[in-house]
Amino acid sequence: MTIDPRSPFGLLLTAICIIAFAYLILPILVVVVAPLGDTGYLAFPPKGFTLRWYAAALDDTRYLSGFLTSLQIGGAVALLSTIIGVLAAYGLSRYDFPGRSLIEALFLSPLILPTLVLAVSLSLFFTRTGLLTGTGRLVLAHIIVCTPYVIRVTLPVLRRFDRTLEEAAQNLGASPIQSFFLILLPVIKTGIIAGCVMAFITSFDEVVLALFLASPGEPTLPVIIYSAVQLGFEPTVAAVSGLLVILTCVFMVLYQILGVARQD
Amino acid sequence: MTATGDLARQKGRGGPSPAVIPVLIFAPCLIVYLVLFVWPQLSLLTTSAFDKGQLSGVHYVRFLGDEYYWELLGRTLLLGVCVTLITLVLGVPVAYVLARMQSRMAALLLILTTFPLLVSAVVRSFGWMVLFFRDGIVSNTLQALGLVDHPLQLMYTLTGVIIALAQVLLPLMVLTLHGVFKSIDPDLEFAAMSLGASPPLALCLVTLRLARSGIVAGSLLVFSLAISAFATPGLVGGARANVMATAIYEQTIEMLDWPFASTLATVLLVFVLALSLLYGAALDRRAKSESVA
Numbered sequence: 001m002t003i004d005p006r007s008p009f010g011l012l013l014t015a016i017c018i019i020a021f022a023y024l025i026l027p028i029l030v031v032v033v034a035p036l037g038d039t040g041y042l043a044f045p046p047k048g049f050t051l052r053w054y055a056a057a058l059d060d061t062r063y064l065s066g067f068l069t070s071l072q073i074g075g076a077v078a079l080l081s082t083i084i085g086v087l088a089a090y091g092l093s094r095y096d097f098p099g100r101s102l103i104e105a106l107f108l109s110p111l112i113l114p115t116l117v118l119a120v121s122l123s124l125f126f127t128r129t130g131l132l133t134g135t136g137r138l139v140l141a142h143i144i145v146c147t148p149y150v151i152r153v154t155l156p157v158l159r160r161f162d163r164t165l166e167e168a169a170q171n172l173g174a175s176p177i178q179s180f181f182l183i184l185l186p187v188i189k190t191g192i193i194a195g196c197v198m199a200f201i202t203s204f205d206e207v208v209l210a211l212f213l214a215s216p217g218e219p220t221l222p223v224i225i226y227s228a229v230q231l232g233f234e235p236t237v238a239a240v241s242g243l244l245v246i247l248t249c250v251f252m253v254l255y256q257i258l259g260v261a262r263q264d
Numbered sequence: 265m266t267a268t269g270d271l272a273r274q275k276g277r278g279g280p281s282p283a284v285i286p287v288l289i290f291a292p293c294l295i296v297y298l299v300l301f302v303w304p305q306l307s308l309l310t311t312s313a314f315d316k317g318q319l320s321g322v323h324y325v326r327f328l329g330d331e332y333y334w335e336l337l338g339r340t341l342l343l344g345v346c347v348t349l350i351t352l353v354l355g356v357p358v359a360y361v362l363a364r365m366q367s368r369m370a371a372l373l374l375i376l377t378t379f380p381l382l383v384s385a386v387v388r389s390f391g392w393m394v395l396f397f398r399d400g401i402v403s404n405t406l407q408a409l410g411l412v413d414h415p416l417q418l419m420y421t422l423t424g425v426i427i428a429l430a431q432v433l434l435p436l437m438v439l440t441l442h443g444v445f446k447s448i449d450p451d452l453e454f455a456a457m458s459l460g461a462s463p464p465l466a467l468c469l470v471t472l473r474l475a476r477s478g479i480v481a482g483s484l485l486v487f488s489l490a491i492s493a494f495a496t497p498g499l500v501g502g503a504r505a506n507v508m509a510t511a512i513y514e515q516t517i518e519m520l521d522w523p524f525a526s527t528l529a530t531v532l533l534v535f536v537l538a539l540s541l542l543y544g545a546a547l548d549r550r551a552k553s554e555s556v557a
Contacts, residue, residue: 003467004463009462009463009464010463013357013360013361014361016354016358017357017358019354020354020355020357020358020434021373021376023354023431023434024376024380024434024435025376025380026391026395027388027389027390027392027395027428027431028379028380028387028388028391029391030391031387031390031394042394043394044394044395044400045401083292084293087293088290088292088293091286091290097286103294106302107293107297109301110301112488112536112537112540113305113533113536114489114509114532114533114536115492115494116492116494116509116529117308117492117532117533118304119516120308120512120525120526120529121304121307121526121529122300122304123516124307124311124526125300125303125307140296140300141300143296143300144296144297144300147296176285201382204384205382205384205385205386206384207384207385207386207494207495211513211517212513212516212517222384222386225386225387225390226386226499229386229389229390229393229499230498230499230502233394233397238390241386241387241390241391245383248379248383249379251382252379
């Protein structure tokens, strides 16, 4: 640290950091803590203590089926976008051909396109072509949003990969396909897992495309929460949101522990 | 070459010919992108530019001729500017402190910064709604501090949307700037200070100057995400603090006015594309200044 933390300027920096972290965490803390209050309406800080709203959230089949829908869509999107994304990243890292940087720019371009604009154009597209119905539309839409993340995470890993390893395997008699699965995939596994997890979380949390495209009979969890919040401030909705936050927390801790374990 | 090498080449000749493999590798991604990305985007543009089967600017004239939409665009840009300023004021110090911290604490704080990104924007906006509601803690605290003398209504106001959206986007600013500050050698600050500059002056003259194009890039990123964000303005702002994003949703889902919704979406897209070109230029400048240094 170049700045003495006890100097006035150092204290100012520390104060801004404390305010910034409080600001970042406060609204997330609120949805976890507010449904613990037993006043019957949402307040922060909560008054009294009850687990009634959390129990009600777990009991409500609407939220559970929304959770399962989101889980299924997230799983399908993570799997499909990882497959096509890793293939594309492999091709981009491996072959040099005219127009390669153009293809790379095309594959990454959904990152800068506002999801809302994509939502309008895909609604228009699906309505006009009548392609697929219901959940299938949302899966396809999420694939467009998630594949660029997979490519962006795996491409640097693939570019760093030492290709002589693959050549050695092929000299020893492996076919290109064998060396892809036996040599390349294990080496770049961490990058693929990171891309896959990112795709899953993006799809699971995503609400804009889901609001435009999810089938009314099978809304995803973020859509259910969005609609419920618009109608009113039920403590049960806050409890569902709180459960999501806790689940994300557990997931993140597990990912860190497993990641650290693998590095060791 | 050994016998096994010859064997490998023979095996290779037996499989699909080399030119076919790259095509097969790119095919899934290319097909998905052409059908679900390029085609819909093109049809969005044509939908906004046609009226009753004829090329026409009528939808754009409707947008430009109506004061309501000018106000909408102005409010959206104001939202973008305010959110960018808040994330800068908080993000620059936080990113700097995290980049200069040596302990394990820095890694922990970085995880804490990333965590909100994993929680859906819907959930985070909901948290703000609880805080903003009449007699919410924000209003009560401000009253207790004597900063306002009546219950402050932040729900369904642009101010509320700004506060909530800045929180949603702050992690992206911090993560972008963290990388920038990490790449600046702290010895440069020591050098400036040993030549007599006070720490704040050394930071302004050396670190912030070197980080300039990174800061510009982070600001453009946050700005373009802020003007196209939907969930937070939709929930915290509602119909009373309408912005471009919520208007586009209204035109698509409630009015089913596809041509006009496409027009609004195209206007938004033009702004975002212009900003991302500037973003690319800022990153280029940064790469160049680094290669010179």
